[in-house]
Amino acid sequence: MNNTDPFVEEPVDTHEEIMYATFAALQEYGYAELSIQYIADEVQLSKSTLYHHFTDKDDLILSFLQFLLNKMEGKCQYSQFDNPKRKILQIVDRVLEGNITPQPSSEGAIMASYIELRAQAIRNPTHREPITEADQQFVEQVATLIEAGIRQGVFQTVDPEETAEFLLAMLHGIIIQSITRHDGPLPQLQSALKNYLRAELFLNPS
Amino acid sequence: MNNTDPFVEEPVDTHEEIMYATFAALQEYGYAELSIQYIADEVQLSKSTLYHHFTDKDDLILSFLQFLLNKMEGKCQYSQFDNPKRKILQIVDRVLEGNITPQPSSEGAIMASYIELRAQAIRNPTHREPITEADQQFVEQVATLIEAGIRQGVFQTVDPEETAEFLLAMLHGIIIQSITRHDGPLPQLQSALKNYLRAELFLNPS
Numbered sequence: 026m027n028n029t030d031p032f033v034e035e036p037v038d039t040h041e042e043i044m045y046a047t048f049a050a051l052q053e054y055g056y057a058e059l060s061i062q063y064i065a066d067e068v069q070l071s072k073s074t075l076y077h078h079f080t081d082k083d084d085l086i087l088s089f090l091q092f093l094l095n096k097m098e099g100k101c102q103y104s105q106f107d108n109p110k111r112k113i114l115q116i117v118d119r120v121l122e123g124n125i126t127p128q129p130s131s132e133g134a135i136m137a138s139y140i141e142l143r144a145q146a147i148r149n150p151t152h153r154e155p156i157t158e159a160d161q162q163f164v165e166q167v168a169t170l171i172e173a174g175i176r177q178g179v180f181q182t183v184d185p186e187e188t189a190e191f192l193l194a195m196l197h198g199i200i201i202q203s204i205t206r207h208d209g210p211l212p213q214l215q216s217a218l219k220n221y222l223r224a225e226l227f228l229n230p231s
Numbered sequence: 232m233n234n235t236d237p238f239v240e241e242p243v244d245t246h247e248e249i250m251y252a253t254f255a256a257l258q259e260y261g262y263a264e265l266s267i268q269y270i271a272d273e274v275q276l277s278k279s280t281l282y283h284h285f286t287d288k289d290d291l292i293l294s295f296l297q298f299l300l301n302k303m304e305g306k307c308q309y310s311q312f313d314n315p316k317r318k319i320l321q322i323v324d325r326v327l328e329g330n331i332t333p334q335p336s337s338e339g340a341i342m343a344s345y346i347e348l349r350a351q352a353i354r355n356p357t358h359r360e361p362i363t364e365a366d367q368q369f370v371e372q373v374a375t376l377i378e379a380g381i382r383q384g385v386f387q388t389v390d391p392e393e394t395a396e397f398l399l400a401m402l403h404g405i406i407i408q409s410i411t412r413h414d415g416p417l418p419q420l421q422s423a424l425k426n427y428l429r430a431e432l433f434l435n436p437s
Contacts, residue, residue, distance in 0.1 A: 057263040144350035191423040198404025217397040
């Protein structure tokens with residue numbers, strides 16, 4: 026695991042311990058086979074202790090999804106907006122880094138769990154709430170960065186919000202392609218995305 | 232349901248009947264809750280008849296995934312390559328058409344089932360085979376169309392395969408965004424994708 030991995034630090038409390046155990050159980054069993062018992066076994070707590078924290082599997086999964094989204098969000102946040110070109114490329118690399126492949130490890134495993142849970146939101150309206158909120162935060166953050174780039178004269182005059190939305194969709198498309206195919210399209214797609222940014226967003230292509 | 236819906240025609244044989252029933256059961260229960268019993272109930276066959284056709288739930292789901300991919304593939308196939316610009320825009324509209332939203336109906340439901348099953352391939356190598364094959368066929372088809380556009384002088388001189396791969400990833404990104412959020416990003420993303428095509432692929436932007 027590398028330093029940016031949200032699961033590299035020791036859990037600070039029982040809630041975080043359960044989150045780590047949920048991540049481990051998800052990796053081992055997948056959402057469809059996941060049970061409270063498996064998570065309890067992983068964290069070495071009783072099922073009844075888990076039911077003290079969460080009403081049911083769905084409640085626990087929702088909590089885990091929020092935990093995961095918070096952790097991922099940290100990777101794309103900036104308080105300063107100098108060098109927006111480098112920062113946009115950093116966001117792309119951070120989201121796509123770490124061996125995003127089928128049966129991944131480390132960062133790739135986080136993306137795999139994330140996409141697996143995100144797909145559950147197709148039929149679960151409750152899960153759409155934190156997902157939509159996290160997406161909106163990403164879009165807001167990236168749109169602010171794009172506005173700064175336009176102001177600084179290093180980005181073309183694009184619609185910041187539409188471009189940020191499109192970038193987020195492209196990142197999701199690249200991740201889902203990369204973790205569900207066996208012919209490894211990630212390098213080509215990552216390169217295509219950077220070419221898109223150079224052509225459509227950056228001024229003075231480098 | 233509209234005319235392009237793969238499930239609008241009467242099933243031609245028992246296999247297709249089971250595929251239709253699997254689609255209905257998937258819509259009702261989702262992959263995680265799906266059982267052979269639910270599908271048997273839906274198609275009004277006994278569980279043992281289903282086990283005569285498929286070894287287990289996973290085998291049936293794999294067969295359904297292949298069925299779905301074949302049906303979807305038909306929407307993006309061309310034997311003639313006149314007017315490549317219109318054809319590329321048609322592919323975008325066909326893939327994204329039909330109310331792709333959470334809790335969708337008709338075409339949207341097919342995309343929802345497709346993404347839900349595609350996400351299973353994260354942990355199921357067997358499912359990656361037909362997915363990779365279908366993606367490669369899409370890329371080949373679209374790359375041929377792009378080559379024709381370049382030859383006809385209506386497209387810019389891009390890398391046809393990379394552009395087709397990138398388009399496929401963008402379509403997947405747009406679909407997963409649209410069916411897992413509650414704030415309806417589809418129209419904006421569809422428009423952003425067409426702007427991308429006009430700027431990066433088409434000559435004489437229209």
